[in-house]
Amino acid sequence: MLETVHVDLPGRAYDVRIGPNLLAQAGTHVSPLVSRPKVAVITDETVGALHLATLEQGLSAAGIAMQALYLPAGEATKCWEQLERCVDWLLDQQVERRDVVVAFGGGVIGDLVGFAAAILRRGVRFVQIPTSLLAQVDSSVGGKTGINARQGKNLIGAFHQPSLVLADTAVLGTLEPRDFLAGYGEVVKYGLLGDSDFFEWLETQGPALAAGDMTTRIEAVRRSVQMKADIVVRDETEQGDRALLNLGHTFGHALETATGYSDRLLHGEGVAIGCALAFELSARLGLCAQEEPSRVRAHLRTMGMKTDLSDIEGDLPDAAGLLTLMGQDKKVVDGQLRFILARGIGQAFVSSDVPSDVVLGVLSDALRDR
């Protein structure tokens, strides 16, 4: 049941291995990378309590010792203070240029530890062992690393590719249903942006996948990662096509900022609502039929996911306020917002040419329906 997606970047190629019980086999996969039999693992308290012992056994079965640092779980950990703590600890562990650092957790840990590895001794290798669905299908692959700034999310960081990604799909069984579904928002994104057959497959297989069917989970992760790998190989540093991966993110990041990166809205939930809004915007601009945003929403609803602004509890800024928050997005070029729009399901493209009054109209209507 092991699937491999190869990310074929010249000089920095690596495998993403996908399948159940990879933690228990981690030593076999990691040992070709290590120059001496020890690794430094950084995890969070939740993942560490659940899975670190299995990882430790998996590594020691291949004679690899590990030291671990536990960080607090949650988005607030992606900050300067925790970055300093990571780098300090890695230096205390005497991690050298030829050693391997392991990022063991969800997207927060992957981004933070990847960034620490990028700047430690001007760059040490690292292995991503993503434990959330979101991290397995998106953030662990492609080398984006970083932390959040007071001014916005992911505004400080570096491109630093991992040397290996181990996506243990059995671990997904320990996720809270809400976290699993938030990650599923990123899976849906891949179908919406570039593969209508995949979206159709998700429409039929999504419920089995959410219920825990392993074959379906592996296939969903594999197809998502393959799409991401293809895009990253074409455009590693987001000069063009890679921006497609941000479908739903311009709206999503504004909603996340408006809700204070809190439990009110998880990242993947923001992406799912953002995808629905991006399709609504595309329909308003006459790029796709009105049936397309309706079909996107229908699938999200079937999966029991947050779909509309009315699914977000508490107050939100008005439409103009949300538009201002979008202005902090990394995808702003020369002050011009860039949106990922779609000519239909599976046909996304990047546009810098979206009149702000149409965006305001979409947001006002969405807020009115709350």
Ligand code: GLY
């Ligand atoms: N998560 C978007 C990207 O990796 O480019």
